[in-house]
Amino acid sequence: MAYGKRRASGQVSGDEIVVEAAWLYYHDGLNQNEIADRLRVSRATVVNYLQEARENNYIRVTMAPDVFIGHKLSHQLREKFGLKAVFIVPNGLGGVQSHLTRAARGAAEWLPDLIVPGDKLGVAWGQTIYEMAELLVSSGKVTIPDVEVAQLVGSMATPYGFTAEICSAHLAQGLGAACVNLHAPAIVTNADLAQQLREEPIIKKQLAALGQCNKAVFAAGSVCANSHVVMSGIASEDDLKTYVENGACGVLCGRFVNKEGKPVSGPLDERMIGVELNKLTDLEMGLLVSVGEDKAQAMCAVMNGGYATHLVTDADTAQIILDL
C-alpha cells in the first residue's frame, strides 16, 4: 500500500509482528479476523504468522501431567509395586512404535518436573530413552541449573543409532545439564580386560560418578532373541539362553534380573562395564520408561527389584502388567 514496510526491513528481529499475532491469538483469544484487522494485514497473513510462530516454538502446548498420574491404572500400579508415581499415556491405535513414541513424549514432559537443581541423573540407553531425549532437546528447551547427567552403561554398537553415549549426551543437552560420559565399551571379550579398564583412572572416575547419582532414567529390556541386548551385540543368543536358564526374565542397564528383580549371574557379568545393579536400589528416583507386551515381564521384574520409583507406560502395557 502507501509506504512499503515489509517485514524484514530494518527491524532488529523481524519477528515482532509474528509474536504479536501469536500473543493475540493464544493469549487474548482473538480470532484470526480480529487479529488481521488490528494488524492491518489479511487474515491469510495471520495464518502464516501463526504457523511461523508454531514452527519457531514460540508457543508451547503441554498437558498437565497430573491428569495422567491420576489415571485409574496408575493407582493400581502404584499400589501393586509400591511406586511413588505412575504416568499412563493413553494408547491410540498405532503399532507398538507409536506407543513407544507417546510414552517417550510423556516421559519428556514429566522428567523436568522430577528433576531439581543439584541432581545427578543416571541415564541408561534404548530407543525409548533416545526418543525422550530427542523430544526434550527439540520441543522448547528446559534448563534446570546445576544438574549432571551420567551415562550408566558403556557404549555398544547398536544398529539403530541410540547408543548409550548418545542417549546421555542428548538428554544432558535437553536438560541443559552437564554430561559425564563413560568412555568404555559396554562389554569386552574377557573379564581381565574389563577389570583393567575399570581400574583405568579416567574410567574409574567416571564409574565413581555413577555411584553419586541420586536419580536415574532407564528402560526395561526383554529377554527375547530379538531383544536389544542381543541386537546391540552385548549378549549372544547363547549367552541369553544361559541367563534365561538361570531365571533371567528382564534386563536393566545391561544386567540380567530374575522375576523378583534380583541379579542373575552368568557368563557376561565380569566382562561388562557399567553401573552395578545394587547402586540402583536406593535412588531418590528411578524412572522406568517402557512400553509393549514383550516388555511387560521385564518391567515387572525391574519394579519388583525396587529399582523404579516412577513409571511411564501406556494404558495397554499397564493393563497387561496388572493382569500378570
Place this chain on the structure above:
Amino acid sequence: MAYGKRRASGQVSGDEIVVEAAWLYYHDGLNQNEIADRLRVSRATVVNYLQEARENNYIRVTMAPDVFIGHKLSHQLREKFGLKAVFIVPNGLGGVQSHLTRAARGAAEWLPDLIVPGDKLGVAWGQTIYEMAELLVSSGKVTIPDVEVAQLVGSMATPYGFTAEICSAHLAQGLGAACVNLHAPAIVTNADLAQQLREEPIIKKQLAALGQCNKAVFAAGSVCANSHVVMSGIASEDDLKTYVENGACGVLCGRFVNKEGKPVSGPLDERMIGVELNKLTDLEMGLLVSVGEDKAQAMCAVMNGGYATHLVTDADTAQIILDL
C-alpha cells in the same frame, strides 16, 4: 451401542476419555473426525471432550518468554537502565486496563522461570501484582519447592481489594510457596506507635524476614492525586504534595523516591511499617511490573535507583520511557 459403558460408570476418574481425546488432538495432531473414529464416539462428543479438557486446564499453552525478551525495545531498555532482562508484551488496542492485564499475564508466565528452589521472594502490592498472582493461581499450578514469599509492606484499606496481604498470600499459593505475612498496618497515626509495633516480637520477626529476601516483585506507583498510595489511605493529598515538593516522582513499596531513585524523606516515613528501600538495592532479582503512561516517570525512578533488575511492561510504555 452394544454394551453401555457410560463415562461416569464406575471409573475412578471419569475423565480418562477426555484426556485421551485431548492427547490425540493436541499432541498427536489428529483432527476431530479421526479422534471420533478411534474413540468410537461422535465428533460432537469429541468437541465436548476437548472443551472439557480446556476448561479443566488439562492443556496449557504458554509462550516462550525468550521471544519477548529479545524484542527490540527490550534491548534498548536493558541498555539504558542496566537491567538483566526485559519482557515486553505487545499492546493491543484496549485501554490501560487491558494493557495492565496483559503485563500481569506476561509476568505470571515469566516469574516461575525466575524463581529457583530456596528463594525468598518479597512481594509488594498493587493491582498488577494482584492480577499476576491470580493468574498464577488459576492457570496451571506451578510449584517450586522450598520457596518463601514475604509481604514487603503492611496492609492497608484499599477500596479495590488488592491489599498487600492478599497479594502475597495469593502469590504464595500460586507458586506453591510458604508465606510470611506482615501482621501490621502499612501506616499508623504516629511515629511512636510505629516504632512500638516494629519492636513487637512477632512483627520484628516478620520484618527481619524481609531482610532475608533475595528476590522481589513490585510495581511502580505514580505520584498523581489519584494514585494508589492516596486512594488506599497511605498518604493524604497533602502528604503527597509535600513529598512531590521535595522531589518525589515515584512510589516503591509505599516509599517515595526522586528522579534518581533516591529515597525522599517526608512526614510519613517514620509512621510506615514495611521494608526499607535500602534493603531492595542489592537483590539478586527485582522484578518491576508496571504499565501506563502515568507510571512512566515512576518506573524510570525505580530503575534509576537500581531496585529493579528485571522489567515487565508493554510496548507503549516502553517507548514512552525510552523517549523521556
Place this chain on the structure above:
DNA sequence: TTTGTAATTTGACAAATGTTGACATCATCT
C-alpha cells in the same frame, strides 16, 4: 534503469471446528 529472484502478501476456495436443538439411552432416585 531494467531484469531476475526470493520473500511476502493476498483473495478465493476448501476443510475443520463450533453451535444449536431435538432426541435417545442409561443410572438413579422416588
Place this chain on the structure above:
DNA sequence: AGATGATGTCAACATTTGTCAAATTACAAA
C-alpha cells in the same frame, strides 16, 4: 414404573481456520 438428570447422538448450519496459486514488493545483479 415413572420421573429426573447426565450423557451421548445426529444433522444442519455458522464460524473459524487452512491451503494454494497468483499478485505484489524488496533487493540485488545485469
